[in-house]
Amino acid sequence: MVASDIQRETNGESPALARPDRRLRLYLYIAPLILVPFLLLLFAIVAVPTDRFAEHSGDPFLVTLGYGALLHGADCKIVIYGDSTAMIGINPDLIAQRTGMTTCNIAETEGMSMVNGTMVLDRFLENNPRPKFLVFFYGPEDLDPESQRRNTYVTTFEAVTWRFRQPHPLLSVLALMRHPEDFFSWAIHGARWAMDSVNAKPLPPETRLLRFKTHGQAFLKDPVMKDCTNMQPPAAPDRAWVASLRSKYAAPGSTVLVDAMMMPDCDPGIEFYKRELAGLIDNQIETLPPSDFHSGGRHATQAGSIPLSKSLADQILRHMATETTTGAH
């Protein structure tokens, strides 16, 4: 039925408005339909950031979220901040062993950079002595965090959860409205997850200490990579964003490095990144065999973590040598 039908029924006039008693009934009819869905969002805001949800979620990353922001007075001469390629791949103990400097890996998932920028790092720097080396370490495509909004493998769930664990949740809602889909996806997914996890067994209490035991390195249980099929399409770096990291964190006595993760040697994007990142980053695009990566080709296995961490340690040693030489002059 369309306009012509209305006209037919009302002799050309607009339909009459509902009577007051009927209007009241209609308002009462509509009220739950409008309000209850909003209560679902509220439920997510209240339930998802809680410790109870994290412990019953079955996701160890939720329990150890914002590790760097939890440290106070930590002795970290080398600090690694970046995405999950750093969090999984960089072994701080190995770097400390090789360089002789205490090392902390406070990297988070890529979603954290997309949603919260460097808030975790800033919180770390507020509560801890300034490191001698601050290394920003990202997967090559994550050097433009916004480009990863198209990557369906990148989730912002942990990042939004962390944001809501901070004071003033209303401010967090407002801040998240820059990309409202982050908030709504989080709330909807979180509400469902929270309902599902009511009867789930909690994670063992020691899960909370996992990153503290390894100085920040986390581990994956994903299968090992077999070949380079279904790799993510390459994304050009955001040069302004990389430059902003250097300028924002430059400080006397502290060296800022921006590095990109190694790639599987069969990755079709190698040449692209070698070309695009030349001169922009402080290391070079190096490769490892696929067997040193988990499926997806970005997260190093424990075996792959060794050459990766050694390479970063050697890069820092070279910098130290250069600085010593420069100082001698």
Add this chain to the structure above:
Amino acid sequence: MLFSSGTFIFLFLPISLIGYQLLSYLGRRALLGWLAATSLFFYGFWNPRYLLLLAASILINFLFSIAVGRESSSEGTRGRWLFGAVAANLLLLGWFKYLFPLLGFFHYYGLLSSDYGEILLPLGISFFTFTQIAYLIDVKQGVAKRQGLLTYSVFVTFFPHLIAGPIIHPREIMPQLEEGRLRGLRVDDVALGLSWFVMGLAKKVLIADRVAPLAGALYTHPQSFGMVATWLGALCYVMQLYFDFSGYSDMALGLARMFSIEFPFNFNSPYKSSSVIVFWTRWHMTLSRYLAEYLYTPLLRAVNSRRMDQGKKVSRKAQTTPEGFLWMVFYPLMTTMFLAGVWHGAGLQFLAFGVFHGSLLVINHAWRLFTPKGHPLHAKLPTPAAVLLTFAGVVVSLVFFRAQSVSDAFYVLGTMAGLHGAGSAFVGNPLIRAIPTMSWFLHSPVSASVAVSLCFFVVWAMPNTQEILGQKPHDEVRLPSVIPNFAWKPSAVWSVALTILFCASILLLDANAQFLYFQF
């Protein structure tokens, strides 16, 4: 922005409605301005670059409409302007929708050395182009009144129909945008519209998106599926497409209704059709109507007038002669359905879909003409058998519609016909194991069959949305169903039931699930 996204449901829609109500005190122009602004924002949210394309298309067509509708111009001049305008619209559509796939096709077969790559198809381009062509033709024929730019912009962009229809006629919408008709929100329309929206959302999220993974897996790797899995996957797609697109249409009708604007129906229980002719009057009804009015009827008129000029008859009896059937039935039908297929996309599989349906329609018309009412053959085909036969034809056609190529479609049909044997087992197939847990029932053939059977129950035994909502015109009878008196009313029970349905749908929203008709 998707109707089935949190951003739309919790942010865009409430702001649009509240703003509309607040601006209602400032009059019609303020309301039209608000509808145009929110609709353009809705479109630009997807990709702001294409907002410029939409705005340019509206402006140029508006200028064309002035030339086409100028009463001081001669009929010939107006006709030439109309021809130019339609050609410009089709060129734009051709550039974005057909040129690059066609060049890619030639390159693939070695007819072109360069690969021109792909171009991002502007969302809803087929829909807003068709809407504007209809307006220009109606203005030329004097069916539609020429409108101001603001009213015209709202007619084209009003967000409930902008991306995937229904394809609206100016004569349906323009009167509703006139002075005195737009006057803010009406609580009865909001109640009805919201209920309609929730029912559509539930169709999309609770049914279409849940059965979609099996269909997706089948058509991505048809060779990896055995006979049982292929049948189930093909039926899942048939259900997915119906619940996805009819759900979208319900949402569109409900959203428009919240603003007290009525859209034409787009679906009317098509799978209950007892013939392909009836199917096309109930499936994507506004596209069928568009094709009938602007393509099929003009073609048939041209044929008839040529025949009359030649002294030939144009009666029903004349259609039963081979020559009459060829020109008055076969030619206009096949041409229309060929173009209907092409409208869906540049792939050969869409062309095959159109030609296949054209053939079915031709056969159906032959049956109608050569076995008139009371013919003994009719008794041999009872209605349930006719419904099944029609549905079987639809299943086959949708294999072409969904497959990535014609050869894939034939492979799927071959598996369904048993030409490839039983094939690999359902249980243990890694592609089926990879189906997300939200569609857990697709992991086993038994529970998948139960799910598909439930879908069959809904499409064959339940009343459709407009029947439940009491929106069918009074002179139209309800189609058969097991609960013929099932009717919505704004009561506490319905409020609670729809709130539960709404919350369940929201909880299962998937940010990555697109509407199938967005690609057209």
